[in-house]
Amino acid sequence: MQEAVTDTTESATSVDALVGWVLPGQHGAPAEALGRIRFICEHTPDLFQAVWIVLATHQGVAREKLAAALRQLRPEFATFSVDDIQGLLNSIWHGGQPGFEAVMRARQRGKKLASPNCSKLPWNQ
Numbered sequence: 001m002q003e004a005v006t007d008t009t010e011s012a013t014s015v016d017a018l019v020g021w022v023l024p025g026q027h028g029a030p031a032e033a034l035g036r037i038r039f040i041c042e043h044t045p046d047l048f049q050a051v052w053i054v055l056a057t058h059q060g061v062a063r064e065k066l067a068a069a070l071r072q073l074r075p076e077f078a079t080f081s082v083d084d085i086q087g088l089l090n091s092i093w094h095g096g097q098p099g100f101e102a103v104m105r106a107r108q109r110g111k112k113l114a115s116p117n118c119s120k121l122p123w124n125q
Contacts (some may be wrong), residue, residue, distance in 0.1 A: 033061055034069055041073040048100050050074065052092055063089045 037054050044050035051070060058066055067085035071077045077085055084107070091099035 030065070033058055033065075037066070037069045038073055041070070047074065047076050048092070048097055051088060051100070052097075055089055055092055 037058065040053050040057070041050050044053060051074075054066060054070060055063075063086050064082060066089060067082045070085050071080060071082060080088075088100060088103055091103040095102070
């Protein structure tokens with residue numbers, strides 16, 4: 001009977017060690033955080049969900065660092081600057097998915113307006 005209690009305590013300690021990083025202020029070393037962010041990005045195909053999960057689980061990490069990690073790990077962010085991704089993180093934090101989608105739509109509209117093909121329009125010559 002005593003052995004069962006010891007095993008439970010040991011397994012509880014190992015579980016605490018595995019998930020303790022989720023607690024506020026417990027983001028761990030940068031290499032550990034990057035490994036977790038990589039895992040989230042690789043296993044979450046939806047862009048919004050991946051960014052949201054990273055932001056929710058790494059609140060103690062500076063958003064600039066989260067943005068740099070996301071830029072490195074998500075191919076959708078290849079053309080984004082770190083500042084752009086920080087803006088997306090802020091939009092999720094304050095506006096959830098509607099805020100995220102609004103920023104993405106605005107970015108797409110900006111691309112269309114800045115397109116080199118616009119210079120070929122007759123009124124732009």
